Amino acid sequence: MAFMIGKQDKAKTATGKNIGIDLGTANILVYVEGDGIVTNEPSVIAFDYETNEVLATGQMAAEMIGKGHHGIKIVSPLNQGVISDIDATKKLIEISLHRVENINIELSESTLLLCCPSEVTQLERDSFMDLGAKLGVRDIFIEQEVKACAIGSGLDIFSSNGSMVIDIGGGSTDVGVLSLGDIVVSESNRIAGNYLDNEIINYMQYQHGLLIGKKTAERIKIEIGSLREEIKEPRKTFANGRDVVTGLPRKIFVDEEEIRDVLVRPFESVATMVLKVLQSTPAELSADIIVNGIYISGGGALLDGIDEFMHKRIGMDFHISRRPLTAVVDGTKLLLKNRGSYFVKPTD
Amino acid sequence: MSAAGMNQKLGLGIDLGTANLLVYLEKKGIIFDEPSVIAFDRESGRIVAAGEDAHKMLGKVHHKISVIKPLRNGVISDMRAAKALLTYVLGKVENFTEKSMSKITCVICCPSEVTKIERDVMIDLAANMNISDVFIEEEIKSGALGAGVDIFKSKGVMVVDIGGGTTDVGVISFGDIVLSRTIRKAGSFMDDEIAKYVKKTMNVEIGELTSERAKRELADMHQESKPLSLKYAGRDMVKGIPKWVTLSTEEVRNVLTPAFDDIVKLIAAVLKDTPPELSADIYRHGILLTGGCAKVRGVEEFISNHIQVPVHVVSNPLTCVAEGTKYLLKNRGDYLVNPLQL
Secondary structure (H helix, E strand, O other): OHHHOOOHHHHHOOOOOEEEEEEOOOEEEEEEOOOEEEEEEEOOEEEEOOOOOEEEEHHHHHHHOOOOOOOEEEEOOEEOOEEOOHHHHHHHHHHHHHHOOOOOOOHHHOEEEEEEOOOOOHHHHHHHHHHHHHHOOOEEEEEEHHHHHHHHOOOOOOOOOOEEEEEEOOOOEEEEEEEOOEEEEEEEEOOOHHHHHHHHHHHHHHHHOEEOOHHHHHHHHHHHOEOOOOOOOOOEEEEEEEEOOOOOEEEEEEEHHHHHHHHHHHHHHHHHHHHHHHHOOOHHHHHHHHHHOEEEEOHHHHOEOHHHHHHHHHOOOEEEOOOOOOHHHHHHHHHHHHOOOOOOOOOO | OOOOOOOOOEEEEEEEOOOEEEEEEOOOEEEEEEEOOEEEEOOOOOEEEEOHHHHHHOOOOOOOEEEEOOEEOOEEOOHHHHHHHHHHHHHHHHOOOHHHHOOEEEEEEEOOOOOHHHHHHHHHHHHHOOOOEEEEEEHHHHHHHHOOOOOOOOOOEEEEEEOOOOEEEEEEEOOEEEEEEEEOOOHHHHHHHHHHHHHHHHOEEOOHHHHHHHHHHHOEOOOOOOOOEEEEEEEEOOOOOEEEEEEEHHHHHHHHHHHHHHHHHHHHHHHHHOOHHHHHHHHHHOEEEEOHHHHOEOHHHHHHHHHOOOEEEOOOOOOHHHHHHHHHHHHOOOOOOOHHHO
């Protein structure tokens, strides 16, 4: 963290602002000090193929997924939690920052906090730093998502009371045990929202002979996705796609139970990862966790019955964060105040 | 004693125990009474917390903090940490600086049977802190004084000090120790025994803080005590997930009995070697029990049942050693001068 030293005072100059970015595979959330969360949109960007001009970002670009023509290049600049297209990411952040009116941010004077998944390699971390450099930000630091997520979920991680969070995002699922303001044990895997969508696509293809797009798969997951063991009144939804054999458009109905069966297996491995983290947790912190329970956050926390599912597999209390989708970016608010140091407990 | 002048040295008494650090400052009383634990930042070496705050961190830290107990079994095992802890305490509580340290007379209490090297380490510690005027006294002597016993008479007094790291047994008469023994079985050993028991019988690993809490809440050496069961949390050894275990007073008593048996054996051994004239005094006045484990319920009954000598727990078992330094500072531990009359 040597790069932090000596730059502390710069963060407080007038034109620069403290900016926290939760650069997720699925969604990008930007927090600007004094303005709150200015962007909360899918991390998708659409370019014109020839001129390389940006056509749309966020929600607008997300709606184009799977529907573009030759002239449009639609990019999800993040893949499995890490940056795969740095130029597109840069564009996306720039546009997100300037979308809000009356915001005049001098990036070179600002402090930027980027959140990354727990187990990224040094190379992947460096790419986050490069991104900051490309944006012209000199003062940049990186924190792990679970830490921000725990703070954003309203846990007091600065006390000696241990807490545990599961952050099921779009590209990665992170599990972490925190105490005294930092991470004690953490794990990460790539079984998260996008993986689930792909599982649904595969299922539809092999079971129903229907090719569906990513957007449809996501919609099915959000509308009827569930992990409950006993489903009383199975919900149904439609799926439109192309028949694999005939090549003609077709509409079918899927019900909650079959989707549940698709989702159970990936979540088994999430549960295994949680167990793995618990196994390497010091006994004293285990004692705190059994009292406090485990918090689930991220988009995956919105899945129906996930707390029940986890409770069955692991046997502890599971709670859903208050605002699972914005927990990470909410956490950056506080982390920006103490620059991620575990010494200082930031106050709101 | 002359009137207090600029050049007069300030007396400082330190009870550097395995479990707790107590600092007595002349004219102020006890200025610090907290666990002897210190936490450092690994990267910068900065002190993150000391005393109570650091104690809470035991077994709960991430890799950026290292929590250190500078003493093990009654003697200093980590010099750097011990120094940091004392300097931190003195600087924080009383704003002492390196310079003002040289104006201090310091007494450090140590267990009875420590080697010469271990004693020298204590002096080195003071020298490291820039305190040149330092002397070492035995904890039991200080403890007896702090408990308000006049040890300067021709009356034999027996003191049993069951602390965190060591148990000291000694006989005092005419202002000094006639004989004394130490074993390195005391509070922390008992905590470990409880943790081991839980691990062996229930396959659950519990942390240091939890086993200490279990001892505090459940230890009861009365032969017939109210049965009490409490729940403690730890980590299942097989599955790795957190798990509750139930411990009862009965179980804890069974675990602690061997440790207290050893202490009784030690007392008996010291009594065996005590000159008969002093034995008579001890039988008449009873044995004084000090130290943190004196707070274990029924410990006096347990000991007196085994050796048939009355046992009394002093009124201030935790602080008596530090309070005793008050008198030792006055006579520098000289048995000829009775500081109680100064």
